[in-house]
Amino acid sequence: MTEWFQGPKMADVSTEKNQPNVRRPEAIVLYSRPVCSLCDVVKPIVAAVAADLNLTVDERNVEESPEWESRYGHQVPVAFLGDYKLFKYRVEGPDLARQLRRHLAVA
Secondary structure (H helix, E strand, O other): OOOOOOOOOEEEEOOOOOOOOEEEEOEEEEEEOOOOHHHHHHHHHHHHHHHHOOOEEEEEEHHHOHHHHHHHOOOOOEEEEOOEEEEEOOOOHHHHHHHHHHHHOOO
């Protein structure tokens, strides 16, 4: 069986009685850093949209991991749902909600 996503915090869900369970991400992973004005703008947007869709936000400070700093240090804020990059730098709430609904088949 091919899984939609591989990443943090997965849960089994099924959309139909005869459809096998498919793994679904439960968390948006948001890479940021403490002193980042763009991060300060997107954090409340991500939190509000995540709450509306019953998701959590796993915020990660890139300064706490050399791997994260190397990979995402010049892209913060950047957010993922599983392996899917939702955005980097900027996002609007309606756009983020639309992306998440599409990828989670909530719409």
